[in-house]
Amino acid sequence: MTAEKPILYALSTCSHCKSTKKLLTDCDVEYDYVQVDDLEGEERKAILADIKSLNPRCSFPTIKINKTVIVGYKEKEIKEALGIKNES
Amino acid sequence: MKVEQLYTALKKSQEARGIYFNKDRDLVFELLDALLKNKDRYGYMACPCRLACGDKEKDRDIFCPCEYRAPDLEEFGTCYCGLYVSSALNNNEIEAQYVPERRPPEKIF
Numbered sequence: 720m721t722a723e724k725p726i727l728y729a730l731s732t733c734s735h736c737k738s739t740k741k742l743l744t745d746c747d748v749e750y751d752y753v754q755v756d757d758l759e760g761e762e763r764k765a766i767l768a769d770i771k772s773l774n775p776r777c778s779f780p781t782i783k784i785n786k787t788v789i790v791g792y793k794e795k796e797i798k799e800a801l802g803i804k805n806e807s
Numbered sequence: 808m809k810v811e812q813l814y815t816a817l818k819k820s821q822e823a824r825g826i827y828f829n830k831d832r833d834l835v836f837e838l839l840d841a842l843l844k845n846k847d848r849y850g851y852m853a854c855p856c857r858l859a860c861g862d863k864e865k866d867r868d869i870f871c872p873c874e875y876r877a878p879d880l881e882e883f884g885t886c887y888c889g890l891y892v893s894s895a896l897n898n899n900e901i902e903a904q905y906v907p908e909r910r911p912p913e914k915i916f
Contacts, residue, residue, distance in 0.1 A: 732841035778908035
């Protein structure tokens, strides 16, 4: 399973982000969640810098699972990174 | 404005230009609701799947329909957030796929 807690950077209004959150919940995965559109000022700048270090496009959702960074709602890749078997 | 009113108005104007709403009606209404939320908080309908900064000039490229819709429809048959699809995708001539972000990162604040 995962060593580090996954962290999901997302937007409150984004449907791809909502699908990613639902997938993590359905898989009973505990994760840290950062709703970036709620942030302002220095905190926002710092978080954007963090995201850009992981995903230079700074798009959403961006999720970090251990050393793996996945951009977009990609169910298969997310499950693999979580060590969850994909039903093919 | 209510989501249903926005849906009806946009459906008419966009289909006249050969651009369709996604067949996933729940997704469409979720995204239209998000557009109205962004209109309330920013004063303009910023793309629900992109980070708006609240500055009208800086966010002009992501007013919905965004500047990136045309090239995304052309290449992928759908816009970045999935609200709009091309007739090719609508008629199942092409398959839906992940649309990478086209917006330059330097525009994100």
